[in-house]
Amino acid sequence: MREHRVPRLSRWLLSITLHVADRRFALADLDEEFERRARRAPADARRWYRGQVARSLIPNMKNRLARVPRTVFGDLVGDIRFALRTLASTPVVGFVTIVSLAVGIAAATSVFTAANAFLMRPVSTSISAPDELVSIYTTAEGGERFGLTSFPDYVDLREQVDAFADTAAVRMGVLQLQSTDNPRRITAEIVTGNYFDMLGIVPPIGRAFAPDESVFGSAERVAVISHHLWQSEFEARPDVVGETITLDGTPFVVIGVAPADLTSRLLALKIAVWVPLGIPGGTYHSNAEELSTRADREHTVVGRLRIGVTAAQAQSQLDVLSARLQQEHGEAWQDERAQPLALALVPASEGTLPPDWLTALAGFSSIVMFAAGLVLLVACFNVAGLFLARAGKRSREMAVRLALGASRRRLVTMLLTESLLLGVLAGVLGVFLSTQAMGWMDSVTLPIGDLSMDFDFSLDRRVLGFGFLLSIATSVVFGLAPALEGSKPSLLPALQGAVTRPSGKRRRLSLRNLLVVGQIAMALVFVVGAGVTLASFDELLEADWGINPERIAMLSRKLPEEITRDATVPYYRDLVERFEALPNVEAAHLATGAEAGAATIDTTAELYVDGYERAEGESLTVPLNSVTPGYMEMLDIQLLRGRTIGPDDVEGAARVAVVTESFAQRFWGDRSPIGEQFGITSLYQMGNPKPMTGVYYEIIGVVADGGYQGFEGGGRMYFWTALYQHPGPRVLMLLKGSQSAEAMVEVLRGEMDPTDFEVAIVTPRTFEDLISFQFGFLVFMGKILAGAGMFGLALATMGIYGTVSFTVNRRTKELAIRQAIGALPGQIVRDVLREGLVLTTWGLVLGLGVVLPLAALLRSEIEGVSPVEPLSTILGAAILLVVAIAAAMVPARRALRLSPVTALRQD
């Protein structure tokens, strides 16, 4: 039995190129050897197999062509043979064409696949009748902002709406996997017991949740694991069912393995494990409290329409339910602007993403696709330029053929065969490069927040096919014009080896010049684009957060259960003192969160201020951080007035708060807010609201505004309170080192209890790392964009050099004769240079004309895009200028060194 899968694309390529008589045993021999190697090292075996195929393609094709009788396809075979020989005789041209096209195709297909993974990935093939599926969101009325749904609402929907054959609720979570060699946080979906059945998924190994083990409130600790986790944790053992895995410190029995291509419904995120909702005690934050709170909207709801029911009918039933829920649960059914909410249905045909995400992501991915398209366009220009050049160079050959009686049709067929051959070769290479690129992207994990996330970037076969066809179409289209041109030279001048430019060539030359101008313009777009992208990301990462995170590291802690409410503050004080006493520790502090989006232990409060009239729909929810005395000094937060949290701010004393300038401005205008009070009506901790009454804070200080809320944060309002006045069970331990943050990470790591999964909410990390983690995804996309820019620039440079130097090369004879009849070398070089410079200048002007308005548009559309950087633009323009000059100079000088006689004899 064959256990390892031979690379299918390679095998297919081999089988179509092999001679029929060899096919069976050649493939069998290779398969046998592959299997033998795969048993030792599957990855090496695959590489070996691909290598074998790559080395065999050309001999195979040569063999096959040699065998076709020259009767029916005689011309074609002759053409192909001739094309192969031409290609071999000008290897550089062939190489540049093939590589340009292949890279262009690879860029386009890879980017398309990535965008596809995020935006419109087809659902897992294991899902039955995916067209019947719909996603149900809780939206603000009017259909804006598609949000998640609360569990009580899901239960009502399930019981009261009969348009659906079945509905399931899914909550995304992150669990700590305990594993001997690689404990880590993994992505989980906490699902209603019917999830797999509703989707029609039958696990290939084991089974899905049974009704009796997923009863809400008494669900059992069972798990369906992903194909990937099955391989990494259980060595893909078929007898995995019945084993246990430890998630968040509790054992779960593995009951099945999910199909390999099952991802989350959002963003094709790879999910590692599925566990039932409603396990006593809860999983992740999915506990009884969350599941019974109507305002706690954390679930994605997926439904399957009853047969014969349309989406519109289902939506009208949802509208009835929404109206009832609005009436029954007034406040929980309003958004923060006190607008009523509604349930909205989105059919699977419109994608698995909420429509508003789709819009946001589509804008972003269209930029990336534009970049990839531009790379492809540059490749096409290169190909067109080279074909044109070749056609020009071969005008004499064409003239001889015409003179000997070849029809024009034959000549065009011959030239087209050449382009087609290049297209096919480039397509094969392009497809190969795409598979490599996607393989790499698929293996990359993106750090998002504190978690590494995997996306399913597997390559779609249709995309590959499209890329291949694109390659062929490109080469044919761009080969056609030169073929038509090349096949009608004016016989006499061409045969005589014309020196002057006959009228027929003027147009061709100007087409070539147009290509150069276009290439230079596009190269400039790449330079500026890459510059702007990199600068934007730099700016984002270097943004002024209003804090100094240098030399600080942190770790999350949970209060041990045996510590009583009264013992909490002494326990925390001990902790701080113990760390402060350690060598190399400059300061040790506790806080409930960290500024600049570094840690996601978020707390927000709903405020009210006596005498302040809340405007219609105004939200007064403000994030806060409870900290120990000296914390704000440690972060160098700039104090404008009053004082920060001090050692006397303890339980029993008046509750105090330090607020930002915007906060003060909002309620007290230009008056000093010191001594003023504000109250809190409810406190949200990790999304859970906690109503409060009679809790007042006195303002003791005002600090400068900063990006304390992090990248996502909209407002500048923020405040700090004293941790020792109301200590909570979860804190962050922050250490500032006297030398480096990394040393502090080591200290904190020593503190970690590996069995304590609470710790893993924030594992020991430096403050700066954690700030940049929130940009993980953006940085990744930025790298791809910048990479596309660099690729494009390299391709364009290659094309510019090729086209310009070819143009000058063609004038070898002319230049030699001019020198022979007395022109000074300096004059000739100046002349050649001038032509190159004129073209380059036009290209640069055109490029700037495109790129500057484009950059301005982007800047107005997307927040955080940097302005065009003059330095990188000038540098890029200078590089292009140098390339163009070199491309003109090198052949010109060579022409001048030749004796006129030699030059004239040259073909």
Add this chain to the structure above:
Amino acid sequence: MTKPRITYPGACVLQAVSRGCRYGFDVMDFAGLPSGTVYPILRRYEILGLLESDWEETDGAHRQGRPRRRYYKLTAAGEAALGTAAERFALHQRMFAPERV
């Protein structure tokens, strides 16, 4: 029949078969040539009568859980052709000098 022209890869293949490499992959492995070169040569030489081949018994292959192999051996004409080729490719002769065990 005209005397076949033995190419360098062809000589390698003959050499490999004469040293006991009996089926396609074994030859590739020994001669260091890709499949696209080896199989056409094997077939051409069979047509030219330098080699003869047979399918392996089905049972043997099945027992070992692998596809059937096509086994080759040198004919008398093949031996002669190899002799001629060996003279032409002296370096090649030296390369394969140590007997393969």
